[in-house]
Amino acid sequence: MDFYTVFWREMISFRRVFWKFMATRLVSPTLYLVAFGWGLGRGIRTDGGSYLDFVVPGIIALSAMTVSFNATGISLNMSRLYHKTLEEYILAPVSAFSFTLGKVLAGTVRGGVGALIILVLAYFFGAHLQIGFWFFVVIFITSFLFAALGVVAAMIVSSHEDMSNFSTFVILPMTFLCGTFFRAESLPGVVAGIINILPLTHASNSLRSLALGNGLPLTPLFILFAYLVLFLAAAVWVVRRA
Amino acid sequence: MIIIKGLRKNYGSLQAVIDLNLRIEDGEIFGLLGPNGAGKTTTIRMLTMLTRPSGGEAFIAGYEVQREIDRVRRAIGVVPQHMNLDQELTVRENLELHGRLHKIPTAERRRLIEELLAFVELGDRAGDLVNKLSGGMKRRLMIARALMHRPRVLFLDEPTVGLDPQTRRRIWGLVRRLNQEGVTVLLTTHYIEEAEALCHRVGIMDRGRLISLGTPAALKERVGRFAVEAFDGEQVTAKFYGTREEALASAARVGDGVTVRETSLEDVFVQLTGRKVRD
Numbered sequence: 001m002d003f004y005t006v007f008w009r010e011m012i013s014f015r016r017v018f019w020k021f022m023a024t025r026l027v028s029p030t031l032y033l034v035a036f037g038w039g040l041g042r043g044i045r046t047d048g049g050s051y052l053d054f055v056v057p058g059i060i061a062l063s064a065m066t067v068s069f070n071a072t073g074i075s076l077n078m079s080r081l082y083h084k085t086l087e088e089y090i091l092a093p094v095s096a097f098s099f100t101l102g103k104v105l106a107g108t109v110r111g112g113v114g115a116l117i118i119l120v121l122a123y124f125f126g127a128h129l130q131i132g133f134w135f136f137v138v139i140f141i142t143s144f145l146f147a148a149l150g151v152v153a154a155m156i157v158s159s160h161e162d163m164s165n166f167s168t169f170v171i172l173p174m175t176f177l178c179g180t181f182f183r184a185e186s187l188p189g190v191v192a193g194i195i196n197i198l199p200l201t202h203a204s205n206s207l208r209s210l211a212l213g214n215g216l217p218l219t220p221l222f223i224l225f226a227y228l229v230l231f232l233a234a235a236v237w238v239v240r241r242a
Numbered sequence: 243m244i245i246i247k248g249l250r251k252n253y254g255s256l257q258a259v260i261d262l263n264l265r266i267e268d269g270e271i272f273g274l275l276g277p278n279g280a281g282k283t284t285t286i287r288m289l290t291m292l293t294r295p296s297g298g299e300a301f302i303a304g305y306e307v308q309r310e311i312d313r314v315r316r317a318i319g320v321v322p323q324h325m326n327l328d329q330e331l332t333v334r335e336n337l338e339l340h341g342r343l344h345k346i347p348t349a350e351r352r353r354l355i356e357e358l359l360a361f362v363e364l365g366d367r368a369g370d371l372v373n374k375l376s377g378g379m380k381r382r383l384m385i386a387r388a389l390m391h392r393p394r395v396l397f398l399d400e401p402t403v404g405l406d407p408q409t410r411r412r413i414w415g416l417v418r419r420l421n422q423e424g425v426t427v428l429l430t431t432h433y434i435e436e437a438e439a440l441c442h443r444v445g446i447m448d449r450g451r452l453i454s455l456g457t458p459a460a461l462k463e464r465v466g467r468f469a470v471e472a473f474d475g476e477q478v479t480a481k482f483y484g485t486r487e488e489a490l491a492s493a494a495r496v497g498d499g500v501t502v503r504e505t506s507l508e509d510v511f512v513q514l515t516g517r518k519v520r521d
Contacts, residue, residue, distance in 0.1 A: 005342040013330040084326035087292060088387075091320055092343035093312040 002094045006102025014110065021110070022117065025067065029118045032059050033125050036181055046183075049128070049212060056122040056129060057207035058180035060115045061142055065200055068111025068143040069171055072103050073150030077163045080154060086242070096240035100151055104235065107147025108140060115139045129211040138210065141224045142203040148231035155238040179204040199227040243268050244289065244395060244428060249298035251284050258284040260450040262298070266443075268394075271417065271427040273441035275434070275507065277519050280447040282430035283323060286399050289428070290320045303394050316344070319388030319425075323399040325380050327372045333383055334359070334368040337390055344391035351390075358386040362416065378409035385416060389425075396420065398429035402436060414440050432519055434508045444507065448515050462505040465513050471501040480509060 014021070032055070041051030080086045089099050119131065153166045177191075178184065178200035184192055195201055202220035209217045244266040251259040259281040266272045274282045287293035289300055289307060291314065300307040303317040328336050334355060341351035359365045362382035367375065375383065381401065388396060401417065402410040417440060421427050431437055437444045438458050446454040446461070454461060466482030468489035482505060483489040493500045511519050 002343070002345075005339070008342070009328070009331070009335075009339050012335060016330065083329065084322070084324055085328050087320075087322065087326055088328070088340065089343065090292065091290065091315060091318075092340070093315045093345070094343055 002098035003101040003105065006089070006094070006099050007105050008102075010103065010106030011109070014106070021113070025063070025114045025117050026121070029059055029063055029121055032062075033118075033121060037122075037125055037127070052122075052125060052127045053129065053212065054208065055181060056118065056125075056127045057211040058204045059122075060118050060139065061178075061200060061203035061207050062175055062180045063118055064111045064115045064139050064142040064203065065146045065174065066171060067114035068107045068147040069150040069153075069167070071110040071150065072107035072147045073154045073163060073167070076103060076151060076154035077157065077160060080242075081158075081160065090242060096242075097236050100148070100232070100236045100239050103151055104144060104147040104232065107150055108143040111143025111147060112139055115143070130213045132210065134216050135207060135210045138203060138206045138221065138224070141221075141228055142199075145199060145224065145228040145231050148228065148235045151235035152231060152238055155235070155242060174198055174200040177201075179208075199224060202227075243301075243303065243426070244272075245301040246285075246289070247299050249285070249288060249300055250296050251281075251288060251293065252296045257450050259288070259295075262452055264445060264452060264455070266426065266428060268426055269421070269424065270442050271421050271429070271440055273437040273444045274428070274430045274447055275432070275437040275441075275444050275511070275519070276430075276447035277432055277517075279449075280432075281450040282432075282447055283399055285447075286320075286397050286428070286430060290318060290397055291315070292320075316391060317394050319391070319393035319396045321381075321384045321388045321396070321398045321401060323403060325377075325384070327380055327383060327387070329371070329373045332369050332371055333364055333375070336372060336383060337387055340387045340390045346391060354390055354392075358389055361389075361419075362386040378405050378412065381405065381409075381413060382416065385413070385420075389420065393425065395426045395428065398427060400430055400432070402431075402433065410436070434506055434511075434519060437507055446507075446511060446514060448511075453514050454510065458507055461507060461510045465505055465510050467505050469503050469505045469509055470496070471503070472496055473499050480512075482509065482513075 036055050037052040041055060044051040046054040122129065153163060157163050157166055177195050178198050184195040184201055187195065202223045206217055206220045206224065209215065246262050246264040249259060249262040250257070262285060274285060276282055284293060288295045289302065291307060291311060294308070302314050305313040305317060307314050328339065331339065337355045337358060338351065341354065346354065359368055362385060364379060364383060364386070367379065372380065372383070398417065402413050405413065417427060429441070441458065443455070443457050444461060445452050466484050468483045468486055469480045470483065470489050470493050471478050471480045481492065483492060489502050493502050508519060
């Protein structure tokens with residue numbers, strides 16, 4: 001139950017900044033929805049639905065990724081290099097696994113809340129989505145795996161600057177390429193192949209398939225889960241080395 | 243009890259700590275004294291498992307550091323030199339987090355929190371966020387936090403660095419009281435007064451080596467308990483004598499411009515290294 005102590009601490013701090021978090025998290029999805037849903041997408045029909053219906057699941061996946069990655073990445077990096085509060089955990093009889101799990105679950109909560117904000121927002125923008133149990137499962141898995149990736153990044157980089165470099169080289173390309181705003185299959189073969197390896201592609205595709213009522217796609221779900229296991233294992237490993 | 247055998251740490255070609263051998267008894271307040279860069283903090287970091295030694299071994303309360311990690315963690319409390327309290331939490335929450343991380347049962351945890359808040363006189367600030375506290379209060383909270391799991395050995399790295407004299411005395415008072423309750427203390431300092439006022443025994447470190455060891459009185463005895471300082475117009479030179487009479491006689495021979503005073507640990511350090519502690 002040690003992971004719960006780590007998680008508990010994160011939730012105290014989350015509760016303290018909740019409204020600020022909500023307000024901040026509203027900004028970029030609103031901009032995306034205005035620019036791509038209303039502006040660019042007006043009149044475009046995709047898969048028999050409106051572009052808004054197409055783009056919202058992608059934006060949810062995108063937000064789940066960035067929010068959860070930054071939630072663990074930035075705070076753990078600051079804790080390790082600047083505030084030195086990580087020492088408090090290293091000095092405690094708490095395993096690397098418990099610590100990592102607590103941090104990652106807390107990042108998952110933030111990513112999940114970030115995704116829910118967009119669901120509500122999208123409803124007001126007039127999107128029609130079918131939301132069910134599996135939709136939330138995919139959001140959970142997506143947030144979890146990127147929160148774990150955030151831990152990996154936070155523990156291996158040597159400065160705050162490198163943290164934002166990591167984000168620029170890993171997170172930013174996924175933002176634009178992984179099927180958030182357009183279908184990646186329409187790109188040239190090699191590019192599409194690379195994109196098809198990246199985790200966000202499968203998060204977007206799963207959420208879109210579910211939201212448009214096309215059922216649960218098993219392969220993307222399996223790939224996401226494989227990424228989750230891989231990143232969690234990597235996170236525990238880099239924490240143990242600390 | 244702390245036993246250190248042949249402990250060393252290299253950073254590349256830099257030898258931060260060189261073949262350190264030391265034994266600290268139960269109930270002692272032991273001070274590592276030396277200038278910045280002498281290897282004091284590296285020593286503490288190795289003993290608290292925050293830095294991996296390049297060689298040698300250490301035992302704390304009978305447990306081998308680096309091997310019996312969780313047992314050592316339960317036996318030690320650590321107050322680092324830098325402020326590492328959780329600034330997003332309140333005073334009480336910082337203690338609560340520490341108590342939970344050390345799996346202290348709820349009822350006992352609550353009792354300990356109140357007890358320690360009273361001990362470090364922060365009871366009235368319990369609900370405040372840490373960043374609202376003054377430097378001295380933060381230091382006291384860090385001490386309280388390190389004591390939450392009732393460690394047998396407390397490590398204090400430069401416990402009063404950057405604090406005003408009054409606050410420093412308050413911290414010294416806390417350290418003496420917890421020592422009286424049975425906690426063994428290993429502290430580092432580059433303040434001569436701190437080592438003299440607080441420590442039962444002092445180890446003087448310089449450039450990675452432990453160069454002298456003993457009670458403050460014994461260390462001074464080796465140099466001579468009384469100092470005669472003479473100013474020749476350019477610099478002050480000191481000579482040391484075993485008794486007050488010898489010192490006074492020497493002073494009388496020189497005549498004007500000399501001062502007779504008791505030897506300090508600063509003199510001991512200068513005699514050993516040819517430099518001042520704060521050079």
